[in-house]
Amino acid sequence: KQEVTQIPAALSVPEGENLVLNCSFTDSAIYNLQWFRQDPGKGLTSLLLIQSSQREQTSGRLNASLDKSSGRSTLYIAASQPGDSATYLCAVRPETSGSRLTFGEGTQLTVNP
Amino acid sequence: DAGVTQSPTHLIKTRGQQVTLRCSPKSGHDTVSWYQQALGQGPQFIFQYYEEEERQRGNFPDRFSGHQFPNYSSELNVNALLLGDSALYLCASSLVSNTEAFFGQGTRLTVV
Numbered sequence: 238k239q240e241v242t243q244i245p246a247a248l249s250v251p252e253g254e255n256l257v258l259n260c261s262f263t264d265s266a267i268y269n270l271q272w273f274r275q276d277p278g279k280g281l282t283s284l285l286l287i288q289s290s291q292r293e294q295t296s297g298r299l300n301a302s303l304d305k306s307s308g309r310s311t312l313y314i315a316a317s318q319p320g321d322s323a324t325y326l327c328a329v330r331p332e333t334s335g336s337r338l339t340f341g342e343g344t345q346l347t348v349n350p
Numbered sequence: 351d352a353g354v355t356q357s358p359t360h361l362i363k364t365r366g367q368q369v370t371l372r373c374s375p376k377s378g379h380d381t382v383s384w385y386q387q388a389l390g391q392g393p394q395f396i397f398q399y400y401e402e403e404e405r406q407r408g409n410f411p412d413r414f415s416g417h418q419f420p421n422y423s424s425e426l427n428v429n430a431l432l433l434g435d436s437a438l439y440l441c442a443s444s445l446v447s448n449t450e451a452f453f454g455q456g457t458r459l460t461v462v
Contacts (some may be wrong), residue, residue: 241392271451280356280440280454281393326392328451336381336444337406338451340392 239264241329243341250317251349258344260327265308271338272301272312273326276307281326285312289332315346353376354443354454363431371426371457375443382424383451384416385440393440395432399423428459436461 240263250256260270271286273281285294285301287310293302300313310327324345328338355374367422375382385393395408399418409434418424422443428435438458442451 243443273453278456279457280354281442281450284451286450322363328392336449336451337383337395337398337408338385338393338442339395342377342390 238330238340239331241327241339241341243325243327243344245344246342247345247347248256251348252317254317254348255315256317258314258325258327258346260310260312260340260341262310262329263310264331265305266313266332267329269330270303270310270327272299272310273328275324275326275343277324284325285318294306306316314346317346319350321327321346321348322346342350354379354441354452356441356457357370358457359455360458360460364391365431365433365461367431369427369431369459370439371428371439371459373424373426373441373443373454374443375422375424376452377447379443379452381444382418382422383442383444384424384426385442386410387438387440389437391414396426399453409415409431410419418433433461435459 244259272284288301298315324343326343328340367374382400383398384396387393398409415427438456440456441454
């Protein structure tokens with residue numbers, strides 16, 4: 238059974254700091270990994286999708302890396318801003334057919350002005 | 351292009367009642383999945399619909415059922431509501447299996 242863990246559970250940083258969020262998964266037989274952002278009480282916004290054959294993806298100030306063999310992914314946020322405050326979730330999709338996602342419990346990020 | 355839309359946004363029901371939640375997928379998407387998210391936790395997979403059939407199911411009781419219509423929209427039905435069913439219900443759509451998932455804003459269900 239796939240298990241996804243995100244560390245830390247919560248993080249508070251001053252504005253402008255670069256930061257790294259961690260995601261680990263127990264079964265390396267994944268098809269892809271997706272990072273999401275969730276604002277309080279809202280739905281999920283897709284940030285980055287990394288296919289299992291890729292090592293990293295970048296979008297603006299965000300960079301996600303994937304090490305499939307070790308079961309790890311990181312989300313790097315450069316020059317953090319108060320508007321980045323949200324919960325960040327990672328989710329993996331299995332290699333087998335179907336597109337169910339297994340999520341971690343998220344990292345709650347607060348960026349202080 | 352409208353994204354994934356869910357209705358209603360909020361709902362309050364009494365224990366034992368039944369509820370129906372609705373989802374319209376992103377234009378062109380044919381696969382719809384439903385997730386339950388309890389407060390402070392990650393979303394949990396309920397089931398997935400493709401070509402109007404349930405293709406995969408998570409660890410949820412039969413009280414949870416669904417339907418997909420020819421236009422790819424979907425409904426989630428929950429019978430005999432329990433207090434523990436209170437959660438944010440999220441709908442996700444994708445184009446064929448194994449591609450990027452897009453989520454709606456969710457329906458907040460409160461069971462009293």
